[in-house]
Amino acid sequence: MSFFTRGFEGRRRDDAPEGRLPPGQYLTGGFPVLSAGPTPHTPLEEWTFTVEGGAETARWTWDELRALPSETPTVDIHCVTRWSKLDTVWEGVSVDTLLDAVEHDASYVLAFCDGGYTTNLPLEDVTGGKAWIAYGYDGEPLDPEHGGPARLLVPHLYFWKSAKWVRGLRLLDDDEPGFWESNGYHLRGDPWREQRYWGD
Amino acid sequence: MAEVVDAVAETPRVRTLVLAADGWPGHRAGQHLDVRLTAPDGYQAQRSYSVASPPGEPPAITVERLEDGEVSPFLVDEVRAGDRIEIRGPIGGWFVWEPALGGPLLLVAGGSGVVPLMAMARLRAAARSDVPARLLYSSRSWEDVIYREELGALADGPAGLEVVHTLTRAQPDGWTGYARRVDEALLHEVAWPAESGAQAFVCGPTAFVEAVASGLVALGYPSERVKTERFGATG
Missing domain, CATH: 2.40.30.10 (Translation factors)
Incomplete structure (x- = not known):
C-alpha cells in the first residue's frame, strides 16, 4: 500500500470472526434502516403474495403463506452502505417452496413490493435454499420499518436485494434492472466481490 | 484521490x-x-x-x-x-432534485440530514429557480443549526427559500419559533398542501424520517412524492 491517509489509524475490527466480513464492510450491533420512501402499511387481510410470469399465476393470502412450511435461517447480512450484521435469525418460507407451485422456464425474477420498489435477481440466486419470504425476525413478527409484514431475504447478496414489503415475484426470461439497479447500483450485488455500483 | x-x-x-x-x-x-x-x-x-x-x-x-x-x-x-x-x-440517482423537476419543493431535515437538501437549496439559488421551496429543519438547539447564516441569506429576496426551524431540546431566549419534534400536526402547519403537487425530500435519522414520511402520507402526499434518505449511527 503506497498511499495512506495522514494521521488515520482507524479502529481495528478484530471482533469479526475470520471470513465472515466481506471487503469494505464493518460490523454493527444495531439494525440500521434504509429505504427510499415512506413505510407502507398494507392490512394483512388485503395482503397477498403473487408469483406471475409462469404457466399460471399463483397467489397466496397471508394466512395461506403462513400455513406453508417455514424455516428459521440464521444468516449474516451485508448492506451496501457498509454495515454487516452477523447471525441474524429469521423465519419465513423458502422461495423454492413458492416457485415449486408454478411451472416455468424463467432465468430471472423481479421482486415487486408495496411502494413500487423492485429488485432483480438471477433465478439461481433465489433457488436452492438461498432465499426466503421472511415474516419473522429474532422471534418476533417482522417490524414494518424492516420490511414487515414480509420481505424477501437473500442474505448472500447486498441487502438491498432483500426487498422490503415484498408482494410478489415476476418470472422473466431476461434480466431487468430494478429500482436501485436503475439508480447506480450493481445488477447482481455480491458483497464478496464488492459489486456495489455500476462498473464494479 | x-x-x-x-x-x-x-x-x-x-x-x-x-x-x-x-x-x-x-x-x-x-x-x-x-x-x-x-x-x-x-x-x-x-x-x-x-x-x-x-x-x-x-x-x-x-x-x-x-x-x-x-x-x-x-x-x-x-x-x-x-x-x-x-x-x-x-x-445515487433517486434522491436528487433539479429545477426542471419543478415543485413546489418541500425539504424536511433532521440534524445533519440537512446536507443533501442544502445542495438542492444551493442549486435552486444558483440556477435562479423560482420554484417555490420550503425547508423545515429540526435541530437540537440554535447552536446545532448547520449552515445557519447561509440559510438566512437564502431566505432573503423575492423568490427566497422559506426556512422554518424547530429546536427540539433548547431554545434561545425570546425564541418564538417551533420547539417540538416534527409530527403530522407540525407538518400540517408547515408543509405545502398535498393538492399542490409538492415533491418532498426527507433526510435525517431513521426515527425522524419514519415520522415525517408517514406524516406526509397521512396528509395526502402520494408515496412516490416523498423521497427519503436515512442515516443510522454508522460512524
Missing part, C-alpha cells in the same frame, strides 16, 4: 471539507460520495457522505462527529487543508 482544500467549522460538532478532485465528473443535488481512509498498515475504512455543494462546484462534504465513530471524528477533528483522501462518486 481528492485534496482537502478547505475545512470549515459549521457547528462545534460539524465540519465541511471542500475537496478538489481531478476527474470529478460533476454531481447532482442530493447525491453522495464514498470516502476511503487508509492507515499506514493498509487497514481501510469507508463511509458514504452526502455532497453539500451544488452541481457545478467542487464536491464538499459536511460531516457530523459521532462520538463512538471511527471515521467521522477523524474527518471532523484531524483532517486539515492539504491532506489527501480517496473518494468515489457521485453515487
Whole structure:
C-alpha cells in the first residue's frame, strides 16, 4: 500500500470472526434502516403474495403463506452502505417452496413490493435454499420499518436485494434492472466481490 | 484521490471539507460520495457522505462527529487543508432534485440530514429557480443549526427559500419559533398542501424520517412524492 491517509489509524475490527466480513464492510450491533420512501402499511387481510410470469399465476393470502412450511435461517447480512450484521435469525418460507407451485422456464425474477420498489435477481440466486419470504425476525413478527409484514431475504447478496414489503415475484426470461439497479447500483450485488455500483 | 482544500467549522460538532478532485465528473443535488481512509498498515475504512455543494462546484462534504465513530471524528477533528483522501462518486440517482423537476419543493431535515437538501437549496439559488421551496429543519438547539447564516441569506429576496426551524431540546431566549419534534400536526402547519403537487425530500435519522414520511402520507402526499434518505449511527 503506497498511499495512506495522514494521521488515520482507524479502529481495528478484530471482533469479526475470520471470513465472515466481506471487503469494505464493518460490523454493527444495531439494525440500521434504509429505504427510499415512506413505510407502507398494507392490512394483512388485503395482503397477498403473487408469483406471475409462469404457466399460471399463483397467489397466496397471508394466512395461506403462513400455513406453508417455514424455516428459521440464521444468516449474516451485508448492506451496501457498509454495515454487516452477523447471525441474524429469521423465519419465513423458502422461495423454492413458492416457485415449486408454478411451472416455468424463467432465468430471472423481479421482486415487486408495496411502494413500487423492485429488485432483480438471477433465478439461481433465489433457488436452492438461498432465499426466503421472511415474516419473522429474532422471534418476533417482522417490524414494518424492516420490511414487515414480509420481505424477501437473500442474505448472500447486498441487502438491498432483500426487498422490503415484498408482494410478489415476476418470472422473466431476461434480466431487468430494478429500482436501485436503475439508480447506480450493481445488477447482481455480491458483497464478496464488492459489486456495489455500476462498473464494479 | 481528492485534496482537502478547505475545512470549515459549521457547528462545534460539524465540519465541511471542500475537496478538489481531478476527474470529478460533476454531481447532482442530493447525491453522495464514498470516502476511503487508509492507515499506514493498509487497514481501510469507508463511509458514504452526502455532497453539500451544488452541481457545478467542487464536491464538499459536511460531516457530523459521532462520538463512538471511527471515521467521522477523524474527518471532523484531524483532517486539515492539504491532506489527501480517496473518494468515489457521485453515487445515487433517486434522491436528487433539479429545477426542471419543478415543485413546489418541500425539504424536511433532521440534524445533519440537512446536507443533501442544502445542495438542492444551493442549486435552486444558483440556477435562479423560482420554484417555490420550503425547508423545515429540526435541530437540537440554535447552536446545532448547520449552515445557519447561509440559510438566512437564502431566505432573503423575492423568490427566497422559506426556512422554518424547530429546536427540539433548547431554545434561545425570546425564541418564538417551533420547539417540538416534527409530527403530522407540525407538518400540517408547515408543509405545502398535498393538492399542490409538492415533491418532498426527507433526510435525517431513521426515527425522524419514519415520522415525517408517514406524516406526509397521512396528509395526502402520494408515496412516490416523498423521497427519503436515512442515516443510522454508522460512524
